Amino acid sequence: MNKVGLSVCYDTKNFGSQLQVLATINQIEKLGYDTEIIRYKKKISLSLIIQNIPRLFNGQYINGLIKSNKKNKLLSKYPEIVDNIKIRNNRFSKFANDNFINVSNFYYGWHSLKNAAKKNYDMFLCGSDQLWLPSNLESHFYTLEYAPNEKPKISYATSFGVGEIPWYQKNRTKKYLNRLNHISTRELKGAEIINDLTGRDVQVVCDPTLLLTKEEWDKLIPNHTVVNEKYIFCYFLGENENHRLQAQKLANQFNLKIVTIPFLDNYVEIDRFFGDYSLYDIDTNDFVNLIRNAEFVLTDSFHGTIFSILNNKKFITFNRFDSKSKNSRNSRIDSLFKVLNIQERRYNSKLELSEQIIKDIDYGTVINNVESLRNDSINYLTNALAASE
Incomplete structure (x- = not known):
């Protein structure tokens, strides 16, 4: 072999x-x-x-x-x-x-x-x-x-x-x-x-x-509960404090807890106080299950977005980088959204976040595009x- x-x-x-x-x-x-x-x-x-x-x-x-x-x-x-x-x-x-x-x-x-x-x-x-x-x-x-x-x-x-x-x-x-x-x-x-x-x-x-299909991931990483309350999973790697403030507003509107994994890529001062559950003692299996079992997912992460799609979640993806910056790495999300035709799941500051996230996603078509x-x-x-x- x-x-x-x-x-x-x-x-x-x-x-x-x-x-x-x-x-x-x-x-x-x-x-x-x-x-x-x-x-x-x-x-x-x-x-x-x-x-x-x-x-x-x-x-x-x-x-x-x-x-x-x-x-x-x-x-x-x-x-x-x-x-x-x-x-x-x-x-x-x-x-x-x-x-x-x-x-x-x-x-x-x-x-x-x-x-x-x-x-x-x-x-x-x-x-x-x-x-x-x-x-x-x-x-x-x-x-x-x-x-x-x-x-x-x-x-x-x-x-x-x-x-x-x-x-x-x-x-x-x-x-x-x-x-x-x-x-x-x-x-x-x-x-x-x-x-x-x-x-x-x-x-x-x-x-x-x-x-790998959702079913294959389910076998590879079995489902288990990480947080026992209904929550929004906020997986932010970037430094934009407004993204956190928008998430908190959404949580208040829907009476949901916020779960975060802070200080992965950056130190963001607001993350010392942001979220009801700030998780450290977790691994990659837990990360997947936090997405699986969330009511909503808010993220500026490429793979946070992918696993939201695979698990048919209602999610919004924020830009981690300024699109005009030479150091921007937004192109991978740009490409993914274009190929799957889901541009409306990109955060739009001109709209209320609550209006954007509750919109249904035609996951039948999305998954066909993924396949x-x-x-x-x-x-x-x-x-x-x-x-x-």
């Missing part, structure tokens, strides 16, 4: 990332292939330091460092929150250890990784999520640059996460894209970027989490893997 080496982000402290890796592995193994998550750690050396100097001029990378340092500094004032976040991070790690069994030993250093790639795998796949963010370019791992030229290399639903590639990265981006035997991307904008750089027309496929996208995506994956044997 052919063995597929996976370059995926499985151990991050992010619900969506863990779910898309779980779905990727599940689907590839259903198609009859062995999988192994490749684990790579860089060796600190002078050449590595020199290689990473360009990152110091990457605005997105620097902004990420500044934001992370700011978050940690602000949280340090509240030891009880820091302790609670450690509990949640431990739950993330336990989920990864329990669910991602087929993992390699750690390959330390680039030469070790390249040697293992020659000996241990028949083909390679990277995906999904925003692995091709410009700020990630210097890693060379999620671009499969370590894989031998003669072995097949596939991308599944890999995303750039941005609307355009910085001019100074275009040649290097073109180079790694041209090494891939089969390319698919998750966003319409991603397909445009690839075509502009390489001249290749590539397929836009669904996020891996949509490869069509899913079938096309499974066909891509099936053909790409078969052609690589």
